[in-house]
Amino acid sequence: MGRRGEWLAAWFLRFKGWRVLARRVKNARGEVDLIARRGKVVAFVEVKWRQRTERLDNAIDAYRLRRVAAAAEVLMHSYARKGDIVRIDVLLLAPGRFPRHITNAFQP
Template sequence: MKRQLAELSGRDGEKRAALWLRAKGWSILANRVRTPLGEIDLVARRGKLVAFVEVKWRKDKAELDHAIDERRLSRVAAAAEAVAHDYAREGEDIRIDVILLAPGSFPRHIANAWQP
């Protein structure tokens, strides 16, 4: 039951992140993209930039500082590399972003979070 609740709150966080990105001028190309290397929560485009976005939802704003780590980011980066050709056109830039969400706080968007 606890796992199901976490899954539901995660999906809600992804919907909120997508709405926030749209408000900032991004178009959402896909959500919950599954690859053999991992899952990408959102794929978004603004201009000539495609972002593969990891979304983290926490009940408490203080927990956001520890919500993402190098291991998780490397999985998202590997998954993005596997499907980048499906979303990015010739000449477009790609990057890995993170959006951190918690009740009562504005989304924290970390652009270009993965730089190997």
């Protein structure tokens, strides 16, 4: 279900005016599900899909956010330009529920 969740998340971001730059980018430090840009903001997005809405509250933890941030640190030079704002976002998805977009989810 992970790829379907990422596909839905990409469409949701496009609907909100984002341009998806890359999907499922891996490196030695971790993986980023989606990389998206809107204006001067580049977001490295972790996508979580759960079958039950109640399980979304526990879908993301500090360990996972640190891994996404570590991967983003390596990748940001390829996707962000000077003066861009770079952040880690989370998109939580479940059937029958509007996606929840958590902006700037990682604070080191």
